[in-house]
Amino acid sequence: MQDRLLGWFDRHQRVLPWRARKGRRPDPYHVWLSEIMLQQTTVVTVGPYFEKFLKKWPSVQKLAAASQDEVLAAWAGLGYYARARNLHKCAQAVTNDYGGVFPDTEEGLLELPGIGPYTAAAIASIAFDVPATAVDGNVERVVSRFFSIEEPLPASKKTIREKAAQLAKGVSRPGDFTQAFMELGATVCTPRKPKCGLCPWKDDCAARRKGNAEELPRKLAKAAKPVRYGKVFWLSDGKGRFLIHKRAGQGLYGGMYQLPTTEWITDRKAAAKLPAPFQETIKPCPLGESVRHSLTHFDLVLEIWTAKAPRAGTVKGLEEACWIHSENIGDYGLPTLMRKAIGLCAGL
Numbered sequence: 001m002q003d004r005l006l007g008w009f010d011r012h013q014r015v016l017p018w019r020a021r022k023g024r025r026p027d028p029y030h031v032w033l034s035e036i037m038l039q040q041t042t043v044v045t046v047g048p049y050f051e052k053f054l055k056k057w058p059s060v061q062k063l064a065a066a067s068q069d070e071v072l073a074a075w076a077g078l079g080y081y082a083r084a085r086n087l088h089k090c091a092q093a094v095t096n097d098y099g100g101v102f103p104d105t106e107e108g109l110l111e112l113p114g115i116g117p118y119t120a121a122a123i124a125s126i127a128f129d130v131p132a133t134a135v136d137g138n139v140e141r142v143v144s145r146f147f148s149i150e151e152p153l154p155a156s157k158k159t160i161r162e163k164a165a166q167l168a169k170g171v172s173r174p175g176d177f178t179q180a181f182m183e184l185g186a187t188v189c190t191p192r193k194p195k196c197g198l199c200p201w202k203d204d205c206a207a208r209r210k211g212n213a214e215e216l217p218r219k220l221a222k223a224a225k226p227v228r229y230g231k232v233f234w235l236s237d238g239k240g241r242f243l244i245h246k247r248a249g250q251g252l253y254g255g256m257y258q259l260p261t262t263e264w265i266t267d268r269k270a271a272a273k274l275p276a277p278f279q280e281t282i283k284p285c286p287l288g289e290s291v292r293h294s295l296t297h298f299d300l301v302l303e304i305w306t307a308k309a310p311r312a313g314t315v316k317g318l319e320e321a322c323w324i325h326s327e328n329i330g331d332y333g334l335p336t337l338m339r340k341a342i343g344l345c346a347g348l
Contacts, residue, residue, distance in 0.1 A: 001201060002171045008200040009180035014187070016043065017050050019179070026175065028102040028127040029060045035119050036087050040080060040296075043186070049078055060102075063088070064095035072256050072333030080296070081253060081335065086114025104128040125178040133165040134178050138185025143167070144217035145189060148206035152218035160217075189213075225299050228264040229271035232291060232302040232338075233284055234345040235260065235309035237323060242345070243309055244332065245321035252295070257332040259341055260318055264300060272303070277318060282307050289344055293337040304341060 018034035020026040033053060037046045053074060057063035068088050075084035090113045094102055103109050109120035122134035143160045151159065171177040188195045196208050207213040235243040244257045262274035276284055284307035293300045324332065326346045329339065
């Protein structure tokens with residue numbers, strides 16, 4: 001079975017920017033960077049970002065020497081911004097504590113910021129050919145179907161990990177097997193309309209025999225996302241510029257530039273009465289439009305308020321504020337939510 005999967009992978013693997021060419025050892029920096037970017041993000045989306053990062057910072061040492069602001073600006077649009085902050089911290093740790101060389105074991109990799117069990121296993125296996133079982137969503141799907149595991153996720157995760165390790169035990173090419181396992185789920189054993197006829201494991205797949213492959217893995221029904229409300233403020237100077245400032249803290253969007261906002265709360269009526277952080281000096285008015293954005297754990301609705309404002313230095317309550325033009329937003333780490341709001345207001 002292992003040989004069949006590896007043979008299939010040798011013939012059908014995709015060409016990806018971070019994947020080493022046949023006969024070459026993978027670059028641990030490329031493997032690590034791609035694995036962090038690919039967390040909860042598609043290959044199609046990640047490709048251009050990966051190439052942009054490599055062009056700007058061709059080594060982990062170069063990335064470590066960058067400022068967090070530069071990294072967040074380059075990351076803007078990928079989402080899950082804690083990944084970018086941890087990426088920068090990890091680059092600095094590898095550079096300062098490991099001489100610019102990534103640890104070559106799962107245990108060593110787990111000591112680094114932003115690297116959990118899955119990522120450690122993937123890097124150890126792909127970059128260093130260490131026998132390690134990396135179980136992502138693609139592997140979960142393949143294993144669930146191969147063994148016809150009826151227990152729904154997430155309760156079945158432990159069983160899936162054990163079965164995946166069983167399939168990988170004693171494999172001759174651990175790094176290629178890890179990639180092949182993921183590739184099988186990404187391109188053949190897909191969530192909908194799996195291409196079972198092309199699968200190298202089709203003759204041994206329990207779900208194919210039962211005819212219920214597309215029903216697996218089973219998942220518990222998701223609870224409805226809560227909605228939070230607040231206000232976002234478009235402060236312009238009458239000269240085509242608007243005000244942004246750096247968000248404090250390490251939480252959601254922490255350290256990134258944004259339009260000023262109130263806090264975000266679940267009570268819609270109370271949110272309509274929230275004061276601006278600069279309420280004492282500037283009196284904004286409602287625009288009559290809202291920006292909506294879906295985040296991992298909640299949906300967000302921000303009512304847009306506008307005002308003419310004095311220069312940034314006189315706006316109390318805003319840290320590290322600056323005036324910018326719409327064409328310069330690429331120079332700052334502005335998340336998608338803020339880009340949506342700017343798109344609605346830029347013509348004012």
